[in-house]
Amino acid sequence: MLEILGKTKIDFISKRNYAFGFSGIMALLGLVALIQIGRGQANLGIDFAGGTAVQLKFEQPIKIDEARRVLSDHGFPDAELQEFTQGNKLLIRVKQQNTIQEDVANRIVQVFEREISTNRFVVDSSTAIGPTIGQELQRKAVIAVVFSMIGIILYIAVRFEFRFGIAAALATFHDVLAVLGILYILDKEITLLIVTALLTLAGYSLTDTVVVFDRIRENLKHRRRESLEEMINGGINQVLSRTIVVSLTVVLVLVALFFFGGEVIHDFSFTLLTGVLVGTYSSIFVASPILAVWRGSRGKLLKRA
Amino acid sequence: MKRGIRGRLLLLSITVLISIIFFLPSTPVYPLLPDWWKNVMPSRGITLGLDLQGGIHMVLEVEEEKAVENLVERTASSIKDFLDSEKLPVASVKRVGPSDLIVTLSDPGKKADVAKKIEANYSNFIQKESQDNDLVYHLREGEVIRIKDSATTQALETIRNRIDQFGVAEPLIQRQGARQIVIQLPGVKDSKRAKDLIGKTALLEFKLLDEDHPMSRTLPLSITTLNEETFLAEYGSKVPEGDELMFERLIDSETGEIRKRPYLIKKRIMMTGDVLTDARVSIGQFNEPYVSISMDGAGAQVFERITGENVKKRLAIILDNNVYSAPVIQDRISGGNAQITGSFTTQEANDLAIVLRAGALPAPVRTIQDLTVGPSLGEDSIRMGIRATVLAGILVILFMMIYYRMSGMVADMALVLNLIVLMGGLAAMNATLTLPGIAGIILTIGMGVDSNVLIFERIREELRQGKPVRLAIDGGYDKAFLTIVDSHVTTLITAVVLFLFGTGPIKGFAVSLSLGIAINLFTALVGTKIVFDFINSRWKLQRLSI
Numbered sequence: 001m002l003e004i005l006g007k008t009k010i011d012f013i014s015k016r017n018y019a020f021g022f023s024g025i026m027a028l029l030g031l032v033a034l035i036q037i038g039r040g041q042a043n044l045g046i047d048f049a050g051g052t053a054v055q056l057k058f059e060q061p062i063k064i065d066e067a068r069r070v071l072s073d074h075g076f077p078d079a080e081l082q083e084f085t086q087g088n089k090l091l092i093r094v095k096q097q098n099t100i101q102e103d104v105a106n107r108i109v110q111v112f113e114r115e116i117s118t119n120r121f122v123v124d125s126s127t128a129i130g131p132t133i134g135q136e137l138q139r140k141a142v143i144a145v146v147f148s149m150i151g152i153i154l155y156i157a158v159r160f161e162f163r164f165g166i167a168a169a170l171a172t173f174h175d176v177l178a179v180l181g182i183l184y185i186l187d188k189e190i191t192l193l194i195v196t197a198l199l200t201l202a203g204y205s206l207t208d209t210v211v212v213f214d215r216i217r218e219n220l221k222h223r224r225r226e227s228l229e230e231m232i233n234g235g236i237n238q239v240l241s242r243t244i245v246v247s248l249t250v251v252l253v254l255v256a257l258f259f260f261g262g263e264v265i266h267d268f269s270f271t272l273l274t275g276v277l278v279g280t281y282s283s284i285f286v287a288s289p290i291l292a293v294w295r296g297s298r299g300k301l302l303k304r305a
Numbered sequence: 306m307k308r309g310i311r312g313r314l315l316l317l318s319i320t321v322l323i324s325i326i327f328f329l330p331s332t333p334v335y336p337l338l339p340d341w342w343k344n345v346m347p348s349r350g351i352t353l354g355l356d357l358q359g360g361i362h363m364v365l366e367v368e369e370e371k372a373v374e375n376l377v378e379r380t381a382s383s384i385k386d387f388l389d390s391e392k393l394p395v396a397s398v399k400r401v402g403p404s405d406l407i408v409t410l411s412d413p414g415k416k417a418d419v420a421k422k423i424e425a426n427y428s429n430f431i432q433k434e435s436q437d438n439d440l441v442y443h444l445r446e447g448e449v450i451r452i453k454d455s456a457t458t459q460a461l462e463t464i465r466n467r468i469d470q471f472g473v474a475e476p477l478i479q480r481q482g483a484r485q486i487v488i489q490l491p492g493v494k495d496s497k498r499a500k501d502l503i504g505k506t507a508l509l510e511f512k513l514l515d516e517d518h519p520m521s522r523t524l525p526l527s528i529t530t531l532n533e534e535t536f537l538a539e540y541g542s543k544v545p546e547g548d549e550l551m552f553e554r555l556i557d558s559e560t561g562e563i564r565k566r567p568y569l570i571k572k573r574i575m576m577t578g579d580v581l582t583d584a585r586v587s588i589g590q591f592n593e594p595y596v597s598i599s600m601d602g603a604g605a606q607v608f609e610r611i612t613g614e615n616v617k618k619r620l621a622i623i624l625d626n627n628v629y630s631a632p633v634i635q636d637r638i639s640g641g642n643a644q645i646t647g648s649f650t651t652q653e654a655n656d657l658a659i660v661l662r663a664g665a666l667p668a669p670v671r672t673i674q675d676l677t678v679g680p681s682l683g684e685d686s687i688r689m690g691i692r693a694t695v696l697a698g699i700l701v702i703l704f705m706m707i708y709y710r711m712s713g714m715v716a717d718m719a720l721v722l723n724l725i726v727l728m729g730g731l732a733a734m735n736a737t738l739t740l741p742g743i744a745g746i747i748l749t750i751g752m753g754v755d756s757n758v759l760i761f762e763r764i765r766e767e768l769r770q771g772k773p774v775r776l777a778i779d780g781g782y783d784k785a786f787l788t789i790v791d792s793h794v795t796t797l798i799t800a801v802v803l804f805l806f807g808t809g810p811i812k813g814f815a816v817s818l819s820l821g822i823a824i825n826l827f828t829a830l831v832g833t834k835i836v837f838d839f840i841n842s843r844w845k846l847q848r849l850s851i
Contacts, residue, residue, distance in 0.1 A: 002708050057681060087685070105677075106497060124682040126496070130673035133364070137808065144806040151798040159791055168795075196741055196803075196811050200748055200818075203799040207752070207792035211759065214788040242762040245708065249701050249758075250751040256697035257747065262689030264356070264682075264740055 004244055008237045013229045016289035023174055023286050026278075030177025033184035042184060044095075045191030048138055050131035051095035052104040055124040056112065058088040062119060067092075070115040076108065084263045089124060104128065141195050148199070149173070152206060160217060163294050168209045171287035175205040175278045182274055188267055197268045201275025204250070208243065209283040215239050216291065228295065232288050247280045310842060313835045320827075321722060324729020331732060351732045353491075354739030354813060357687050359680035360491040361499060365460075365670040367484045372456035372668035373404055373449055380430070381406055382574055384423060393419055396438075397547075404444040406430065413438055456667045457484050464488065464503055466663035471502055471656075486670070496677045498656065506625050506669045507660035509578025511611070513571045514619040514631055515548045521569040527555055528565050536567065547572055551621070553628040556648050568628055570621050575611050577665075580604025580641075584661035586654045587644075594654035595646040598661060605641025613637035624657070690743050697747060701754055709761050711850035712837075716757035719833045723753050726824045731817060741814035749821025752796065756829035760785040761851055774846045778837050782830070789829055797822045 036042040046053050064083050067090060071079045082091040094104050105126040112121065149169055156165035176198050183190065216235035219226070226234070254276065257269035329335050330350030335343075355362050381398040384406070388395050396411040408423070410416055420432060420440055430442040457480060464486065465478045477489035493499050515521055520543055528536050537550075544550055549572050552565040583599045600608060612620070612634050621631040622645050629647040649657065702720065705713035727746060731738065764781030772780060797819055804815035840846065 002710075004708075055682065057679075105675075122679060122681060123496075123677070124679045126675070126677040128672065128675040130671075133674050140806045140808065144802050147806065148799045148802040151802060152795050155795060155798060192811060193741060196744075196807075196814050199799060199803055199811075200744075200814075203796040203818075204748075204751075206795045206799070207755065210792045210795055211788055214791060238766075239762070242758050245758045245762075246751075246755045249704055249754045252700045252704060253697040253747055253751055256700060257693045257744070259693075260689060260696060261693040262686050264686055265690075265744060268741075268744060 004241060004248075008240050009233075010237060010240075011233055012236050012284055013233050013289055013292050016285070016292065019285035019289060023178070023282070026178035026181055027174050029181030029185070030174075030179075033180045034177070036184065037190060043187050043189045045189045045194070046093060046095055046127060046129050046134075047192045048134045048190065049095050050129050050134040051093065052108075052126070052128045053091065053093045054105050054108050054126045055089060055091045056109075056121045057124045058090065058119050058121040060119050061088050062090055062116070064090070066116070067112075070111060071108070074107075074111045074115075076104075076111075079108075086263070089263065137192065144199065145176075148202070156210070156213075160213060163291065164213055164217075167287045167290040167294070168206060168213065170290060171209050171282040172202050172205050172279075174286055175275060175282050176202055178278045178282075179271060179275050183271065188270070191267075193265070193268050194271055197271035197275065201272055201279055204272075204276060205279030205282060208246075208279055209287045211242065212236055212239055212283045212288055213291075216288065229292055232292050236284050236288055243280060243283070247276055250276050310835060310838050313831060314839070317722075317832060317835060321725055324726045324732075327729040327732040328725070331728070347733070349732070349735045351728070352735065352737045353683075353687075354737045354742065355489060355491055355676065355683075356678050356740045357683050357690075357738065358491055359678045359683040360489065360493050361496050362674070362676040363488045363500070363503070363672060364481065364674035365464075365486045365488065365504070366673050367457045367460045367486065367666075368669050368671060369453040369456040369484055370403055370668075373444065373452050374400065375668065376452055377404055377406060377444055379574070379577075380427065384408065384427065387426065388419065388422065391422055393422060395419060401441075404449055405433070406442040406444075408440040408442070410438050410440070416440065452667075453484075457486065459667045460670060461486055463664050463666050467502055467659055470659045470663060471499065473499075485673070492680070494680060498652070500672075500675070502656050502659060504670055504672060505660050505666075507578070507663075507665045508625055509581070509661060509665065510574050510623045511576040512574060512621050512623060513615060514621055515545070515569045515571045516619065518545050518548065518569060520545065524567045524569060526566065528567065530563055530565060533565065540567070544569070551623065551626060551628050553630070554648070566628075568621060568631060570623075570628075575620070576604070576607055578661060579665070580607070581661055581664075584658040586651065586658050588651075589646070593646070594649065594651045595644050596654055596658050596661065597642065597644050600641035600643075602641070605639065608641055608643070609637060609639045686740055690740065694743065694747060698750065701750065705754065705757070709757075709851055712761055712764075715833050715836045716754070716761070718836070719757065719828045720750060720753055722832055723749070723821070723824055723828050726828070727817070727821050730820045730824065734816070734820075736816055737813060738817075739813040741811065742817045745814045745817035746821060748818060749825055752793070752822065753825045753829065755792070756785075756789050756825060757833065759788055760829070760833070764849070764851055768849065768851070774849045775841055777849065778834075778841065782834055786830065789826065793822050793826050 033042060037044060040049070062083075064081055068079070068081055071077075071081075071092065076092075076094055078094065080093040080095075082093075083089070084091070092108055094108070105128055109123060149172075152172070153165040153169045156168050179198060179201060183194065188194070212235060215238050216232050219231040219235050251273065254269050254273045257265060258273060261269055327347050328350065329338070329346070330348050335350075377400045381400050385395065385398045388398075393415055394411060396409040398406060398408050401407050408419065410419060416435070420435070423430070423440070423442065424432065427442075429445055429448045431445055433441045433443045435441065461478060461480055468476050468478065468488070468490070473490045473493055475491060477487070479487045481487045488503060490499060520540070524540070525536070540550065548569055551568050551570050553568065555564045555566055556562070557564070580600045580603065581598050582601050585597050586594055587597050589595055615634050616636060617633065619631045619633050622629045622643075624645075629645050632646075645657070698720075702717045705716050705720075707713070709716065724746075727749065736742070760781050763785045764777050767777035767780040768774075800815050800819040800822060803811055804819060807815055
């Protein structure tokens with residue numbers, strides 16, 4: 001048998017205060033990011049904020065300073081530029097217009113055609129989104145998050161116990177917040193695709209938590225002589241090698257996506273990658289310790305214990 | 306036990322076979338298949354999303370209140386003509402607000418007569434009030450609702466017509482909600498042209514120039530687009546009652562500079578484009594393209610009367626508030642044929658003919674979402690997506706084989722089965738595969754591995770306790786069962802919520818994720834178990850390679 005880990009006996013629960021401290025900071029960071037998004041101060045993608053994005057593919061490398069100068073000379077001083085050196089691509093974003101009838105995308109293309117005529121290019125993609133659509137999407141994203149949280153808490157409450165549901169939901173929410181905080185600090189653009197990634201990682205983190213909880217539940221039923229801390233620790237240790245093997249395979253997949261998946265899903269895979277790490281951490285260091293802290297005197301599983 | 310294995314094996318083989326049949330149309334093998342197969346078996350396969358094959362996705366909003374305004378406007382001019390012909394001339398008939406008309410009398414004594422005539426002939430309007438010289442009419446509410454509703458339906462029809470004539474393979478044109486239209490044009494390369502064609506209101510109007518007013522002689526011959534504001538500031542306030550300023554776009558064929566020529570035009574609409582029966586591109590004697598139009602019988606009569614009454618005057622041909630040309634009427638024109646000239650290229654003339662043939666939109670449309678993906682980005686994305694997926698797949702397969710050896714190979718086989726059934730399922734649903742969809746598939750690969758790892762770790766635990774192989778396998782599957790169900794169901798909840806509330810790319814992601822989860826459950830709990838049971842029943846394993 002090839003094993004990464006043998007039988008382990010690590011005392012995770014005793015380290016919960018450090019974990020809670022660290023997680024508290026990460027969650028706080030995420031809350032700041034969330035508030036900034038709500039105030040429209042964060043780096044919101046045009047699919048939420050409304051605006052125009054044009055991606056051009058040039059024949060020769062393009063100087064980003066020159067592109068910026070040309071754009072600001074022709075009425076786009078606020079345009080954001082992002083360069084993909086692979087394939088000489090340039091992404092230009094203009095946010096927050098009142099209407100897209102004026103066809104900003106077309107004007108940008110014309111500016112480049114006229115001003116940088118020596119370097120030919122093709123339009124890779126262009127996106128224009130009116131502000132009403134962005135608000136609609138924001139609303140739907142919030143609804144989706146709230147509903148999936150409720151659904152998950154209910155399911156776990158039925159299958160396990162109410163406090164398990166709350167602990168799992170808290171841990172999952174913590175993961176989403178922590179990753180959001182990291183994205184905010186790195187000034188990554190929050191797009192629809194990133195929101196998809198956040199929801200996916202919520203799903204992943206949840207799966208991970210459920211697997212650990214499942215083992216703790218089993219221990220609660222069978223190992224009645226041990227203390228609660230021992231049973232929780234035991235559960236985490238018993239599934240530890242599974243946790244590590246699975247995280248490792250998912251990380252393998254995501255690393256491949258991150259490096260070779262192309263620019264469109266680059267940030268997507270980055271978000272998932274951080275999410276898997278945070279999600280694995282949180283099942284062990286956030287969700288499980290909550291069960292140790294919140295003992296739930298009348299819980300049906302604990303009664304047996 | 307042996308019978309049980311056979312039954313499950315059969316179920317698994319049938320599932321895989323059906324999946325392959327559904328997925329075949331999306332593979333390069335399909336064109337080689339015999340015709341009888343193509344006739345009987347599924348033929349749609351998986352459609353590639355716009356992000357993978359390039360194309361346009363647009364959401365348009367119909368400004369339906371404009372359709373109401375247009376109708377009121379047209380009725381105003383029709384009432385004026387009607388009263389003139391009934392020898393009951395009035396000073397003016399004007400639209401006020403979105404759906405009201407004011408008829409201003411020149412002779413207050415005729416008020417009752419006028420009101421009676423209007424009531425008899427324009428029953429869709431209802432008289433609201435009357436002050437000294439004015440009669441105010443209001444478009445009936447039911448009528449307003451009907452017009453608004455039909456505006457979007459008509460716009461949809463017209464746009465579909467235009468796209469059909471433009472020639473796009475498999476366009477999607479759909480109504481969304483009360484006033485939005487979703488358009489998807491896969492594979493369209495000239496996006497600007499397609500957008501112009503779709504978004505143009507294409508309202509063709511014929512109006513007379515006001516050459517009698519002294520202002521028309523003081524207008525500059527042309528202005529640059531930059532000077533437009535100063536021009537409007539200077540002349541805008543001096544425009545006489547009943548007239549308006551309009552521009553013709555002039556493009557210098559050598560420098561490409563755009564200038565505008567102002568015209569003083571009488572507001573009254575002489576005729577609109579709804580009488581057109583055909584529009585064709587022709588080439589003039591200087592090799593310049595123009596569009597020749599033909600009108601129906603009634604239109605031809607009106608046109609003949611207008612031209613007859615206005616010989617030597619200039620008639621402006623206006624499309625969407627842009628003057629195309631303003632020729633001098635040389636003579637009465639009968640037969641209902643006319644030409645629209647202007648400075649445009651052959652392609653522009655071609656597109657103009659298309660929009661004129663397809664008819665005008667009942668109201669202007671506003672683009673509220675517009676995603677265009679060039680074909681090269683789509684190709685890049687596909688290439689990189691496939692490369693990343695293949696690489697990820699190989700890494701996972703190798704890892705499982707090294708870590709779990711023979712059992713790992715069983716898991717790898719399950720992984721491949723998973724992918725085949727997932728592709729078959731997506732094909733059976735005629736799903737559209739997008740980039741986030743691929744991401745969803747990759748995620749299910751991860752989850753598939755998770756199920757197997759859970760089972761294998763449990764089997765290892767059982768083996769460590771010294772249980773014989775068969776019992777260890779059964780025990781491992783039993784104990785992992787609930788864990789796998791719980792973890793899959795929680796993720797499925799998220800995926801279903803995403804499907805219900807997500808739009809566009811998120812929906813694609815949710816579809817492949819939920820389908821993937823369901824298939825995972827099946828292969829993890831049924832698929833791999835069969836293999837173990839089968840091997841075990843054949844060889845009675847003493848040691849398990851895990």
